[in-house]
Amino acid sequence: MSDPSTSDGYIRRLSLWDAALIVVGGMIGGGIFVNAYIAAARTSSGLALLLMWTGAGVLTLLGVLCYAELGARRPRAGGSYVYLRDAFGPMAGFLFGWTMLLVIYSGSTATVAMGFAAYTAKVFDLPPSIVNPLAIGGLVVVSGINLFGLRLGAQIQNLFTLLKLLAIAMLVVCGLVYAGVGSSQALMPDPARADVGFMGAALPVLFAYSGFTYLNNLAGEVRNPQRTLPRALVLGMVLVIVVYALVNIAYLAVLGHAGLAQTQTPAADVMQHVAGPIGAKLIAIGIAISTLGFCNITLVAGSRVLQAMGEDGLFFRSVARLHPRHRTPNVALILLTTWTCLLVLTGTYERLLEYATFGDWLACAFGVGTLFWYRRHDGGHAPLDFRVPGYPWPPILFIATVGLVIVQSLRASPFNTGIGVLIMLAGVPVYIVWRRLFSRTEP
Template structure:
């Protein structure tokens, strides 16, 4: 009798926390200060946008933690939506992450990382895409080894990223001479968008908290560890982001931040710590983003694997393959890698990140509503219950709807494009099931 390899259940709380924190804290907090400020119109509103984004993320995490504790298996959102709302919506949730969200968010992080790397070495801008591609390939290959390797890399990079984070916070608060609150955008760029768009931009920086749910089948005690990792991890990131944003606004005038754009954090580092210190800080930020990209490319292939095991994807036989020794989905990892590489050639990282958040929040919002359905359907004791029910899931639901409405108003064509790609999954599902039925006869 052939024994099929299974995923290794080896991840503990330390690994889970490092994946949550390490996946969230990456490029967003270092690159999104200018875009959040431009949309918010003032430093006070920008800081408020970071806090609102954090609160929405925390309530979202608490809501998903209750669902995830009841469904502690590999697949995350794909499994949750299917179990609550049925096969088609579950498939679309998985398809969205496999084809749109996972590769796109990975490409976006790699794109932001390539900006810093080319700046660091003084390479021309045309090197950005090749550098992004190399980073995607290298970290994808890393995650084809046993999951302990990716988890160790997450722990290592999470510890490394504390250095630039601490340096920016301490230096900005102690040595900044700008009034952090009350600065209004008046020159350089005309403020555009609104608070909804500003909050949406912060949510890219907070993104990644749910990815630990994709590893439910590889955690030692997911009913207990999954809620702990999400709650502790998101709360820590909310505090860190608020302090970093305050420090940046205290060190640099608002219009200077807008003038520098994506290079604002690099300028702060070089100004504060000199040429050598600035480069060391830049290295820390690059390592931070490597950890984020590692978290994406560690977790998203698990969705591909979970869907392939159900026969929900083309070439499922290959995508569901686990390496017999490493117990990792090597072909699924390769598939996410290839799609992410393609996206680096066609999308600007900043625009890509906003559309990614919109797309995944369509299904987050559906899952938030699903908690109420699940509570009505299941009356047995739960491993974890969201506190202050129903207030917390209602805040998460309201925040999700607010984000969706804001993006529809401000970028309707981008929304139509990404929704179109998601809806294309339905004929794909129909074709797969039709071919399956023909093979059975």
């Protein structure tokens, strides 16, 4: 039996299992292995830290529920780009795609690819000069795999995610069973630390929870998307919340709150403490796999946004082409991969990502806001397999909280956040010129 095709040329090949693992793989990149110490440094106890990770997870779950309904309403490639274009017009969609290409997806992918290369070099005792070539090589490999169809790419991604979860399970088991340190003691207050408030501590935690929107970019390739996509999003999100809580409990059980706040490599420190150099090397391999899997998802998801933009005449028409056999946007994928590799070579990826990290959550907030538009224009009682429970409160709470986080970003780092705003606004004149010179019709 052949896979059903969609109106935009994609083939629906992703099952519930595939889609759920994409959600997990897109969220668990390097944040839980790196940002945990920042959150610990901004909280006063292990209990406060765990509440922070759980609370941020519940907040993200509200956004996930909204994106689940959005995906059920518009099950086609492009995700947030499509929602913003429909609700706020083509310029809003273009600005999302512009920032995604220049900074958000490319910058995060370049940063994580460098993390993959750094951990790989550490495991095999390679010289620092090999890090850049390794990062670019990893990006080229995962991109190349996806040129031959999403089915093969999904199988590789499933393997990445399962190996990632296996490494995390090893970390949690070692931390809780073999460390010999009581977790109740780790939850006690740390007299050397003081809470900086939810918003200040939430920034690094929310970064670790970003990525839940990637599956919606691939909605045109999900089987029975009205049912499968919401289930995959909720299932994947709940699993990530549980994983993040368990990993932090393992960190606290071995290192304590004070120890976690003082190390930038908590996972390696835990395994070093429990299993010596072999344990540290094993978790480094697990982190390398985790980061490479994240790069795989961002490149695949981002290429679908570019393809949708090209189809609408908001980008080069060549990026809208799908491979005649594999039905994949290979030109868009190669373009995004090439730009990401250039960021690796120039070394500007970390600065660009810092400038516009908040832009990812800003786009999420506006994306969730489009749900009000769809409810009004599609009809509140239109047949739909999934609706956000408790509407309108989940989108209102999500938008309000993300808005407060963005305000905190502006206050804490006005220069970097301001540069991020300028990067997005620079897309306005580009859009105007593009529409006058190249665009054919309104989408």
